[in-house]
Amino acid sequence: QKEVEQDPGPLSxxxxxxxxxxxxxxxxxxxxxMWYRQYSxxxxxxxxxxxxxxxxxxxxxxAQVDKSSKYISLFIRDSQPxxxxxxxxxMARDSASxxxxxxxxxxxxxx
Amino acid sequence: DTGVSQDPRHKITKRGQNVTFRCxxxxxxNRLYWYRQTLGQGPEFLTYFQNEAQLxxxxxxxxxxxxxxxxxxxxxLEIQRTEQGDSAMYLCASSLDPRTGADxxxxxxxxxxxxL
Numbered sequence: 001q002k003e004v005e006q007d008p009g010p011l012s013x014x015x016x017x018x019x020x021x022x023x024x025x026x027x028x029x030x031x032x033x034m035w036y037r038q039y040s041x042x043x044x045x046x047x048x049x050x051x052x053x054x055x056x057x058x059x060x061x062x063a064q065v066d067k068s069s070k071y072i073s074l075f076i077r078d079s080q081p082x083x084x085x086x087x088x089x090x091m092a093r094d095s096a097s098x099x100x101x102x103x104x105x106x107x108x109x110x111x
Numbered sequence: 112d113t114g115v116s117q118d119p120r121h122k123i124t125k126r127g128q129n130v131t132f133r134c135x136x137x138x139x140x141n142r143l144y145w146y147r148q149t150l151g152q153g154p155e156f157l158t159y160f161q162n163e164a165q166l167x168x169x170x171x172x173x174x175x176x177x178x179x180x181x182x183x184x185x186x187x188l189e190i191q192r193t194e195q196g197d198s199a200m201y202l203c204a205s206s207l208d209p210r211t212g213a214d215x216x217x218x219x220x221x222x223x224x225x226x227l
Contacts, residue, residue, distance in 0.1 A: 042221075043219050043221050098144065098156035099144075101154050102153050103151065104153050
């Protein structure tokens with residue numbers, strides 16, 4: 001069993017829809033949770049990070065962490081075609097440690 | 112800061128050849144990481160430097176792989192006797208700005224290796 005599980009998709013939604021992306025994990029030592037966005041043939045770009053449980057909002061993006069369920073989510077409101085990319089959930093014991101990534105979810109926003 | 116840069120961006124080589132990749136981290140960043148990403152998968156950790164010291168190596172890093180960060184600035188990753196299974200995107204990340212304490216890992220564009 002992988003430490004981090006993520007549905008690979010692909011996920012296709014119409015422009016303006018709310019997108020929900022999710023990951024589960026098995027290692028209770030993870031304290032630092034991240035979401036990266038990766039465009040084709042590019043390096044991952046950090047979108048958001050959170051420590052421990054709770055919510056964090058940044059513009060159209062909201063990250064949620066539920067440590068009791070070992071479940072993290074990313075919500076994208078008012079989705080745009082430019083949001084089309086692969087979204088990678090990621091986590092670590094702390095901000096200095098190696099990052100463990102999910103396999104990524106391919107998202108397509110239809111105009 | 113100009114971001115993490117990697118060179119070359121693409122490398123095609125024949126099986127059995129040696130290849131070397133270079134990573135230039137964000138200026139002043141103390142930590143430097145190497146990851147490998149295969150098609151349809153997330154990046155997997157290979158190794159990590161704090162300044163010039165290599166502090167952790169993944170079991171994925173076989174004895175054909177070696178990484179250095181000689182002066183605590185740029186880093187090189189060498190693969191000897193390449194195999195087709197080495198074909199992947201090799202990503203470098205850097206973190207920890209001692210001026211601010213910010214320790215988010217920022218990734219470079221990667222080097223795509225194809226072994227024929």
